[in-house]
Amino acid sequence: MLSDALLLQLGYNATLVTLGAMMLGLSAGVAGTFLFLRKRALVSDAISHATLPGIALAFLVMVALGGDGRSLPGLLVGAVGSAxxxxxxxxxxxxxxRLGEDTAIGSVLSVFFGFGIVLLTVVQSVGQGQQAGLEGFLLGSTAGMLRGDATLIALSAGLTFAVILLMRRPLTLAAFDPGFAEVAGHNPRRSEAILMAVVLAVTVVGLKIVGLIxxxxxxxxxxxxARFWSEQSDRVLLIAGLIGGVSGYVGAAISAIAPxxxxxxxxxxxxxxxxxxxxxxxxxxGVLAMALRHIRFRREVHLQQGLLAIAQGQPIYESLTRRLLIREGLIRADGVATPEGRAEASRRLRDVARWREIRNDPALEREAALYDGLTNIETVLTPDQLDALDARLSPQAEIG
Amino acid sequence: MMGMEFVSLSLVPMLIGICVAIACALPGNFLILRGQALIGDAISHVVLPGIVVGFLVAGTVSSTVMMLGAAAAAVLSMVAIETIRRLGRIEAGAAMGVVFTTMFALGVLLLEQADTSGVHLDVEHALYGNLEGLIWLDAIGWDSLLDPVALAGLPAELPRMVLVLLVIVAFTVILWRPLAMMSFDEGHARTLGLRTTALSAALVILSAVAAVAAFDAVGSIIVIAMFICPPAAARLMTNRLGSQVLVSVVIAALTAVVGYVLAGYGPLWIGQTASVSAAGMIATVSGVALALAAIWGPHRRRVR
Structure with a gap:
């Protein structure tokens, strides 16, 4: 059953809806990335809740004009208006x-939605006997969708996606550097308006599929x-689109077999x-990668401190340090350093002295900035530079 | 209209509405100053799966178990939001968006799977509650207010809401100075030795208590509106925190009464027969109050 749905074998309407949901997810993922980059993700919550009174009013108007209140295009026009x-x-x-944007979002969301609920109860009392079915807009219902509605949704989702693709560059510019975008000839107000129009379109197209909540x-x-996978805006956009598209596709397919x-x-x-x-x-x-990095870092710190302690002839009490040193074969179980341990320890001590010299030398300022206590000095200086450094160090070593 | 019918049909819902409105508006004052206005929105979405699981465990609509479920869900979500924000280095608003939509989706799915046909537990109920349904069947007039037998038949939501309101009023009055200081200058409050982390956690927890207690009676939409609209309107009316809180309480209570009356009797005045949703109407009236304040409020501009 599920494989049938995923392979689009459940008939023309279900296929249209599934493809429409995929396209909607694509558009939403990409449009949402622009909102997210501007830290305005929750504006869309206000927009979506604000569609409800428009839907209910459109229904009432269409019924009052003697038409069918459930006509999807009419309801969507109402949704656009109130959103x-x-x-x-x-x-x-x-x-x-003086109110903050979060306060503005919360008040618009709750008041518009509340007014929508009032209108919904009016619809229920007006459309007696006639099931209005407007509740489907709250949580989305794709089961038993009419052919025309499915086509309308698939087409407008595709159209929204095309607009986003065309407007990708000005929107990216405005998200990262509004000042530069303005100098480069993009009107920031217009990019803002385009972004909001796109978000509005996604919301309205998504009403029937995902529902306004x-x-x-x-x-x-x-x-x-998507932000976890990349630091580059192009890739984040692409991945966000993919994630949205896949979840729209899979979600619509699953719900096609569980109406x-x-x-x-x-x-x-x-x-x-x-x-x-x-x-x-x-x-x-990712959290796993971060945990692994943390463990590796801790290991390096403990080894470094343990080896420096060996070099200076101090005893090591810390249990993790001892375990790590024993596992690396640098000390024996009774805490006495092996020959390899002593050799590595004296190398580390020498590197500490080298670093101290680097940080005292204004000519090596740039290299000194890389000092963090763990960086291998051989990755910072060339062998020639190291020889010169050692030559400066050795007389002091003889005196000491 | 003012006799026995009023006492049994309208008095209790109106009182509950007033309690909910004030209980939400009080913490809302501090939340909007601290830029946490959407916490009410988040809480009322995330408690849904907890309430459904509580219902499934108890097998009946038992307020205690459902409240525990809601509290567990709220705590779980708070932990999840903090985890995503800290470990994933994601902005707070977006982290909140991820968690509250997912929790709500989970709640809806659980609700659709569970067999709740025999009880009044569905998505519509969770969203706009059933304030009108909280009638006091045992009341036969104003005298019932003094009659212990009739009082025993009061809907359980009323004493619970009154208790929650008292706790919140006590919290606000006792911790007034620390709260005020924290809301305007958290850094300064911390240097003075105030434990701002604990205090802000207490504020959020108390808001959650108000939201959950109200949720059962009146649904989520009125809760979100009352957390934000009366305090926001009051903020545009005055520059002093003390008068802001008082004005917000007055607006909240007025809104609840006017909204309830408009929902119950408004349609009759314009010749309709059926009444409309009281919760929705109360939210709408609070929006009107905010709109008036935003257009004419004496302190609506930012201080430059």
């Missing part, structure tokens, strides 16, 4: 009053996960699975 209003309210509150996850989780489950949570949980993998396993910033 735009919500966005304007967020920027008014955070730019024109959880669409914010598709804009936040992929960039955060009772709302689509949104499944997509979000697939997305979180990819995030957890990235968090643990990413090569540089």
């Amino acid at each position: 735009g209003l919500g966005l304007a309210a967020v920027s008014f509150l955070s730019n024109r009053t 959880l669409i914010v996850a598709l804009l936040i989780i992929p960039p955060v996960a 009772d489950l709302p689509t949104g949570p499944i997509i979000v949980l697939s997305c979180f699975g990819l995030f957890a993998l990235s968090f643990l396993l990413a090569p540089q910033r």
Whole structure:
């Protein structure tokens, strides 16, 4: 069953929805990366919650005009309208009053959503007998979607993705260096407006698939996960898109075979699975890699201190240091240094003296900056420089 | 309207609404000053899986177990947010976004899987609660307020909410000076020897208690609105923290009453028959209050 769904064998509509969800995830991952880079990830939460009153109003208007209240294009137009209003309210509150952006986001989110709930109860009392089905917009439901709706969603997801691809460069510039972007001829207000329009489009397209409460996850989780894999913005964008796309695809496929489950949570949980993998396993910033680095670093510090203690004839009591030295064959079990241990210890002591000399010599200022107590001196200076250094050190050694 | 029907149908929901509004608005004052306004939003999303698991464990809608579940979920999420923020070096807002959406998704999925058909536990309930449903069946008029038999039939949410409100008021009054100092200049407060880490943890925990207690009665949306809108509106009205907190309490209580009345009787005034969601209407009214303050409030601009 699951393989059928993943291989798009469940009919035309399910295929369209799955591809639409994939495209939506791609767009959301990329658009979300720009928000994330600007540290404005949660603005999308206000936008998505602000769609609800628009949806309900559109329904009421369409019913009042004698039409079918459930027509998806009409509902989405309403969603765009009220989400735009919500966005304007967020920027008014955070730019024109003393309130912070988080306060603006929280108030717009709760008030618009609350008003949406009021309108939903009105819809329930108006559409008696006629099941409005607007609740599907809260958590997403792709089961039993009409052909036209599926096509509309797939097409607009594709369109959004195309716009993002075209606008990639100005958006990246504005995210990292608004000043430079302005000098380079990109109007910062326009990039901001484009970014917000794209986020709005993602939100509205995602209403039917992920639902308005959880669409914010598709804009936040992929960039955060992608950030673990790379330090380069191009790659983060690409990886975020991939993560979003895969979770949209997998989530929609799973929910196609389990129509009772709302689509949104499944997509979000697939997305979180990819995030957890990235968090643990990413090569540089992942938790596992960081733990390994930490262990290696601790080992180096203990070996260095232990060897210096041997060189200076001090006893070693610290148990981890003793274990490490014994394991490396540098001391015997009773704490007496082996010949290799003594040789390595005197080398380390010599290097300490060399470093001291480097740090006292203004001519070697740049090399001295690399000193951290662990760096191997032979990676910093050439053999010739080391010989010159030793020549300066030796007379003092003879006196001492 | 002011007789027996009012006491049994509207008095209790209105009182609960007022308690919830004030209990959330009080800590909200400090949260918005500290740039943590979205904590109420996060908490009310993350407790859902805890409540569902509590329900599955207990087998019934038992407030105690569900509260414990909610508390466990809130603690788990806080640990998760801190872990992602510190270990992953991710900005706090984004880390919060990752955790609260995932927890909410988990809660919804659990809810759909569990057999909750016999009880009033579903996503809609979690979002906008059922304030109107908290009626006092044993009341037969104002005299019932003095009748122990009738008082025993009060919805359990009311005494619980009153207790939570008292705890929060006590916390605010007793720790007023440290809280005020911490909210404006955390570094200065720390140099004076205040334990700001413990205090800010206490503030967040207390907000979580308010959110969880209110969540059961009125749903999450009103909680988020009350954490932010009354304090934000008050912030635009005055420059002094003391008057800001008082104004926010007044706004919160007024909002709860006006919202409830508008939801219950407003549609009747314009000729409709059915009432609308009280929780949604209270959130809406608080938004109107904030909008008025943002347009006409005397201290709405940033001090330069």
